[in-house]
Each structure stands twice: as C-alpha cells, then as structure tokens.
Amino acid sequence: xxxxxxxxxxxxxxxxxxxxxxxxxxxxxxxxxxxxxxxxxxxxxxxxxxxxxxxxxxxxxxxxxxxxxxxxxxxxxxxxxxxxxxxxxxxxxxxxxxxxxxxxxxxxxxxxxxxxxxxxxxxxxxxxxxxxxxxxxxxxxxxxxxxxxxxxxxxxxxxxxxxxxxxxxxxxxxxxxxxxxxxxxxxxxxxxxxxxxxxxxxxxxxxxxxxxxxxxxxxxxxxxxxxxxxxxxxxxxxxxxxxxxxxxxxxxxxxxxxxxxxxxxxxxxxxxxxxxxxxxxxxxxxxxxxxxxxxxxxxxxxxxxxxxxxxxxxxxxxxxxxxxxxxxxxxxxxxxxxxxxxxxxxxxxxxxxxxxxxxxxxxxxxxxxxxxxxxxxxxxxxxxxxxxxxxxxxxxxxxxxxxxxxxxxxxxxxxxxxxxxxxxxxxxxxxxxxxxxxxxxxxxxxxxxxxxxxxxxxxxxxxxxxxxxxxxxxxxxxxxxxxxxxxxxxxxxxxxxxxxxxxxxxxxxxxxxxxxxxxxxxxxxxxxxxxxxxxxxxxxxxxxxxxxxxxxxxxxxxxxxxxxxxxxxxxxxx
Amino acid sequence: xxxxxxxxxxxxxxxxxxxxxxxxxxxxxxxxxxxxxxxxxxxxxxxxxxxxxxxxxxxxxxxxxxxxxxxxxxxxxxxxxxxxxxxxxxxxxxxxxxxxxxxxxxxxxxxxxxxxxxxxxxxxxxxxxxxxxxxxxxxxx
Numbered sequence: 001x002x003x004x005x006x007x008x009x010x011x012x013x014x015x016x017x018x019x020x021x022x023x024x025x026x027x028x029x030x031x032x033x034x035x036x037x038x039x040x041x042x043x044x045x046x047x048x049x050x051x052x053x054x055x056x057x058x059x060x061x062x063x064x065x066x067x068x069x070x071x072x073x074x075x076x077x078x079x080x081x082x083x084x085x086x087x088x089x090x091x092x093x094x095x096x097x098x099x100x101x102x103x104x105x106x107x108x109x110x111x112x113x114x115x116x117x118x119x120x121x122x123x124x125x126x127x128x129x130x131x132x133x134x135x136x137x138x139x140x141x142x143x144x145x146x147x148x149x150x151x152x153x154x155x156x157x158x159x160x161x162x163x164x165x166x167x168x169x170x171x172x173x174x175x176x177x178x179x180x181x182x183x184x185x186x187x188x189x190x191x192x193x194x195x196x197x198x199x200x201x202x203x204x205x206x207x208x209x210x211x212x213x214x215x216x217x218x219x220x221x222x223x224x225x226x227x228x229x230x231x232x233x234x235x236x237x238x239x240x241x242x243x244x245x246x247x248x249x250x251x252x253x254x255x256x257x258x259x260x261x262x263x264x265x266x267x268x269x270x271x272x273x274x275x276x277x278x279x280x281x282x283x284x285x286x287x288x289x290x291x292x293x294x295x296x297x298x299x300x301x302x303x304x305x306x307x308x309x310x311x312x313x314x315x316x317x318x319x320x321x322x323x324x325x326x327x328x329x330x331x332x333x334x335x336x337x338x339x340x341x342x343x344x345x346x347x348x349x350x351x352x353x354x355x356x357x358x359x360x361x362x363x364x365x366x367x368x369x370x371x372x373x374x375x376x377x378x379x380x381x382x383x384x385x386x387x388x389x390x391x392x393x394x395x396x397x398x399x400x401x402x403x404x405x406x407x408x409x410x411x412x413x414x415x416x417x418x419x420x421x422x423x424x425x426x427x428x429x430x431x432x433x434x435x436x437x438x439x440x441x442x443x444x445x446x447x448x449x450x451x452x453x454x455x456x457x458x459x460x461x462x463x464x465x466x467x468x469x470x471x472x473x474x475x476x477x478x479x480x481x482x483x484x485x486x487x488x489x490x491x492x493x494x495x496x497x498x499x500x501x502x503x504x505x506x507x508x509x510x511x512x513x514x515x516x517x518x519x520x521x522x523x524x525x526x527x528x529x530x531x532x533x534x535x536x537x538x539x540x541x542x543x544x545x546x547x548x549x550x551x552x553x554x555x556x557x558x559x560x561x562x563x564x565x566x567x568x569x570x571x572x573x574x
Numbered sequence: 575x576x577x578x579x580x581x582x583x584x585x586x587x588x589x590x591x592x593x594x595x596x597x598x599x600x601x602x603x604x605x606x607x608x609x610x611x612x613x614x615x616x617x618x619x620x621x622x623x624x625x626x627x628x629x630x631x632x633x634x635x636x637x638x639x640x641x642x643x644x645x646x647x648x649x650x651x652x653x654x655x656x657x658x659x660x661x662x663x664x665x666x667x668x669x670x671x672x673x674x675x676x677x678x679x680x681x682x683x684x685x686x687x688x689x690x691x692x693x694x695x696x697x698x699x700x701x702x703x704x705x706x707x708x709x710x711x712x713x714x715x
Binding site (some may be wrong): 074076077078079080081082097100153213341344345346347349464 | 622626628632633634653654655656657668670671672674676679
C-alpha cells in the first residue's frame with residue numbers, strides 16, 4: 001500500500017495551509033475568541049488537576065494569610081478600631097502583634113495595604129514608620145547606597161542584619177505618575193512592591209523604561225519585584241542553600257559587601273525569573289486551616305474540605321449536569337487563613353496555633369472587603385481576594401522554585417507551537433486517510449473489501465482519532481510538566497483537529513463504520529433513515545449544480561458540471 | 575399501702591429527710607449561678623508586660639502593667655468583639671485575648687458573613703469559605 005511522493009507532498013501542503021490559517025486566526029484574535037479560548041483551556045486544566053498540586057504541602061507549611069474583612073472591622077470596634085482605615089498607630093499594633101504573638105517573628109511579611117498619605121497628625125504615622133524600621137533594622141542598612149540600589153539587595157541586607165523583611169504594597173509606577181511622601185518615608189525602612197491589581201499573568205521582575213530622573217522621582221530602584229517574588233527572595237535568602245539558586249547566593253554576598261560600604265552592580269535576575277507566572281491553584285486545603293477554623297468557630301470551615309481526584313473533577317466540569325452553583329461547595333483557601341480579629345480575641349486559639357500561624361512563616365496580610373476592587377478570578381476557587389492571589393503565587397514559588405509555571409500567553413510564541421501541532425496532526429490524519437484509500441484499492445482488486453471493514457477500517461479510525469487526541473493531551477502534559485509552561489489551548493486544538501479529520505473522512509467514515517455492523521437490523525433501518533434525511537436536507541448548491549441550462553441566455557449561464565456516476569434529479573427552475 | 579407513721583411530719587426520721595431535701599434543693603438552686611460564673615473561664619497568665627485595656631464599648635482605657643492584675647482572675651464578662659472582662663479596682667476592664675492566657679473559655683460563633691462573590695465562576699457556590707474564623711462572631715450566651 002504505497003503512498004506516492006506526490007501524495008505526501010499534497011498532505012504536507014494541506015497541513016501547512018491549515019497550520020498557517022490557524023496561526024493567522026490566533027494572531028488576529030478575532031473578537032478575543034483566541035485569548036478567551038486559551039483562558040478556558042488553562043482554567044479547565046487547572047480545575048481538573050487542582051487536587052494534584054502541592055503533594056508535599058511545603059508551601060502550606062510555610063505560608064499564612066492574615067486577613068481583615070468587613071466582619072473583622074465590626075469585631076475590632078471592641079478594641080478601639082472605630083473607623084476605616086484604622087489609624088497608623090492601630091495598624092502598627094496589628095503588625096507588632098503579628099511580629100510577637102507566635103513567640104518568634106515571621107520569616108517575612110507582606111502587607112497588601114497601600115499607604116498614600118500620612119493622615120492627621122495624631123494618627124501615628126511616625127510610630128508606624130519607627131515600628132517598621134525597628135523590625136527591619138533599617139538603621140543598619142538604610143544609609144548604605146549598595147543596600148538600596150534595588151529591592152532584592154535591600155531584602156538581602158535586611159536579612160543579613162537579622163531584621164524581618166517587611167514588604168509593603170504600592171501602586172505600580174507605571175500607573176501612578178507620582179510617589180507620595182508617605183511611601184517615600186516607608187521606602188527608607190521597608191521594601192515596596194507593586195500591588196498588581198488586575199493582572200492576568202503574575203509578574204516576578206518588572207522593568208520600566210524610565211530615565212534616571214523619572215525613576216528617582218517615582219521611587220524606582222533599578223527594577224521592581226512583585227510581592228510574591230519579594231517574600232520568596234526573603235525566604236530563600238534566609239536559608240543556607242538559598243533555595244539552590246546561584247543568583248540568590250551571589251545576592252547574599254553582594255549584601256555583605258554593601259553593608260561594608262562596597263556597592264556592586266545588580267545582575268539580571270530576569271534571566272532566572274524569565275517570564276510571568278501562570279499561577280497554579282491548589283484545591284487541597286491545609287489541615288491546620290480546617291483545625292484552627294473549627295477551634296475558633298466551633299464548626300467546620302464552610303467550604304469544600306478535602307479535594308477529590310482528577311476523575312471526580314473531570315465530571316464536575318459538566319455544568320449542565322450538576323447545575324451552576326449546585327452540588328459541591330466552593331474550595332477552601334489553599335493556605336492557612338485567619339482573621340486578625342480572631343487573633344486579637346484569641347478565643348479557641350492556643351500558643352501552638354499562633355506559633356503555627358506566624359512564627360518563622362511567610363505571612364501575607366491583606367484585606368478581603370466586598371466593596372473593594374482587589375479581587376481576582378481563580379479558575380479553581382472562583383473570585384478570591386487579591387491577597388490570596390499573592391499567597392498562591394508565593395506558594396508556587398516555594399513549591400517549584402525557578403521551575404514555576406510560565407505564562408505561555410506572555411511568551412514567544414505559543415501561537416506558533418499550537419499551529420505547528422495542528423499542522424502535524426493534520427498531516428498524520430491525511431496520511432492515515434491515504435493509507436485507508438490504498439487499502440481500499442487493494443481490497444477492491446482482490447475482492448476482499450467487505451472483509452476489511454470490520455478488521456481494518458474500524459481500528460484504523462480508532463487509531464486515527466485516538467492518536468490525534470492522545471497527541472494533544474501528551475503535548476499539553478509534557479509542556480506543563482517538563483517545559484513548565486501553562487497548558488496549550490488543548491480544547492481549541494482538539495476541536496480543530498477533530499473537525500478537520502471529520503471533514504477529511506466525511507465520505508468514507510460513515511460507510512466504513514456502518515459497513516462493519518450493517519448486518520444488524522437496527523443499523524440497516526438507521527442507514528435507510530439517514531438516506532431519507534440526507535435527501536431531505538439537500539443544500540441549495542446541490543440544486544444549482546443539477547439545474548438545467550437556462551434557455552434565454554446560454555452565454556451568461558455556463559454549463560454546470562454534474563458529478564460523475566450520479567443521476568441528476570430533475571428539478572423545476574426556481 | 576402507706577403506714578400512717580410514714581406521713582406524720584413530726585417524726586424525727588421525717589424531719590431529717592426534710593432537712594436533707596432542703597439541702598439538695600438549695601444546692602440545685604445555687605448550682606446554675608455558680609456554673610454560669612465558672613463557664614466564662616479565668617485569666618491565668620499575662621503574656622505581655624503591658625496590657626491594653628478597653629471599656630465595654632471598645633474605647634481604649636490605656637495600658638496597665640501586667641503585674642497589677644491578680645491572677646488567676648475570673649472572667650466576668652465579654653465585651654464587643656470578644657474582649658475579656660475582668661474586675662480591676664472595683665470596675666470591669668476589658669482585655670485582648672491575644673495578651674493573656676485563659677482557661678475554660680469556649681468559642682461559640684455563628685457565621686455572619688459569606689466571603690464570596692459568585693459571579694463568573696464555574697465553581698460559584700453559596701459561599702467562598704474564606705473566612706472561617708473571620709466569618710464568626712461570638713453569640714450571646
């Protein structure tokens with residue numbers, strides 16, 4: 001059953017045309033369908049595999065979230081918080097509590113509140129700055145130019161002098177054309193990181209195209225790092241192995257030199273953290289979260305609890321079957337989360353709980369206010385507060401290090417990869433159809449056509465379709481697992497490839513499949529019914545092809561060609 | 575059928591029985607109030623040298639040295655947000671649970687907030703489950 005070289009070239013040509021078309025469609029992103037489809041494919045993949053994330057629970061054991069929400073503020077009225085936002089003095093009390101309540105300070109702390117002004121004179125901004133300065137031991141590093149030349153070396157200096165790195169949120173300099181005095185004051189004693197509201201791919205290193213004067217005016221020191229990156233760097237720099245990242249080891253040495261007054265240039269950390277992160281969301285809640293929630297509330301956490309495996313999750317994707325918002329409860333937060341008001345009240349908590357929450361941990365402090373805009377869409381959890389997004393991104397870094405999942409949409413050039421995959425699958429599909437036709441020719445020559453149907457054609461189609469789908473899944477899995485990229489648009493590619501295969505085999509597939517089971521009476525009746533349906537659903541084009549030539553103006557109406565070996569039905573001209 | 579002596583109130587045996595019954599009744603009447611007082615628990619240890627204090631409305635009253643608190647101190651009330659009320663100098667002051675160790679205090683919370691926004695999510699459910707602790711506030715005893 002040879003396939004001629006011309007046939008192979010033809011298959012190659014058709015598959016290339018298909019791949020180019022797919023590439024053009026992807027690049028045009030008509031109506032945003034391509035990017036929306038990418039997002040859906042990523043989301044579905046994440047939902048199915050969410051239970052497999054973080055088997056070692058390394059991130060969960062390291063990260064805690066302390067939240068303030070509408071209820072917390074109501075509760076905190078009993079402790080002098082009579083307004084929102086609370087005074088700087090009260091906010092420093094909160095941070096001071098978190099520094100001390102566990103018996104040991106956190107390894108690092110991120111505060112997801114933006115401080116734009118100093119407030120009234122009696123609000124304690126000075127106390128707030130002094131408190132942060134004491135926690136970070138700013139006196140020992142803030143006057144060293146080498147320690148403030150970029151945010152990473154600042155963290156390394158804080159760590160080197162034994163302080164607790166405190167990272168405070170700030171608006172992105174790309175969004176805000178001024179640097180408030182309050183932030184400038186805090187920049188002297190802490191690390192500032194853009195709060196990243198509304199981002200889709202989580203950046204780690206952000207560089208701006210500012211000139212030196214603009215950068216100084218906006219408080220940009222070389223580059224910016226995201227909150228998760230800042231806390232991850234603080235965690236790694238506090239470890240002997242520096243998380244196995246050579247750049248962090250060199251950073252430790254650089255900080256030691258900077259503290260001695262010897263500044264050294266920053267290296268390009270974007271080479272290590274070379275792309276934004278596609279944050280992977282886990283679904284198995286921290287057992288400590290479940291236990292502590294029960295302890296402080298007297299009842300189980302009002303969420304899903306233990307996550308099921310991927311098979312159960314696959315079934316849950318069929319919204320039509322389970323109904324929107326029905327059945328399963330929403331996922332619990334992945335990391336240990338506790339309201340600050342519960343820490344202050346202390347009811348149900350013992351020392352071990354508080355130590356588990358903050359001592360030596362990476363503590364993320366943030367708001368979960370309904371009326372705020374700081375909510376993000378998680379494919380696994382639904383809409384979650386921004387602080388949970390930062391915590392999950394940090395968890396990804398703690399779990400996977402520099403092998404974090406890169407966002408394919410922000411990289412060169414995922415569309416090309418998808419198009420090549422479509423082309424390759426189409427090429428294989430066309431070759432398979434050619435093989436089928438060669439087999440048919442051989443069978444007709446040997447009069448064994450009917451014998452081939454059940455033994456060859458059926459399995460051939462199974463292999464053809466199964467291999468195509470399998471290749472898409474394999475490429476998706478390999479890309480995620482070994483190349484550390486967000487999943488390719490496996491739904492779109494599967495649909496495209498299957499559509500093409502159905503089109504390529506539309507004439508032969510029904511006959512071949514039905515031919516192997518046509519001895520069954522029910523099948524025969526179905527075949528007869530399908531013939532009736534086909535004749536009833538003829539397209540207008542069919543009728544035009546079979547229309548007799550017009551008598552009035554033969555020159556204006558060329559002779560239509562009739563398909564060979566087909567009796568043309570007689571139709572009245574319309 | 576009862577013997578006539580058994581229902582005469584003047585017999586010595588009956589007087590003793592009535593006395594015992596009275597003691598039992600008195601004990602039964604006193605127990606709930608004692609139990610109520612005990613159920614609030616006690617403050618057993620101060621965790622900081624200075625303790626922030628508040629009134630029953632949550633207004634700050636300043637800080638007191640931990641040594642001025644006689645421990646163990648019975649908890650006499652709970653304030654707004656679960657602050658712990660103890661008697662000090664003839665009046666009730668309220669402390670943060672964070673600053674002291676307690677014994678015999680039980681959490682009793684009812685969900686008051688669903689930390690969720692359900693739009694646009696395939697997993698939109700009746701609640702987000704994010705608060706847990708923050709979803710609760712102390713119920714009236």
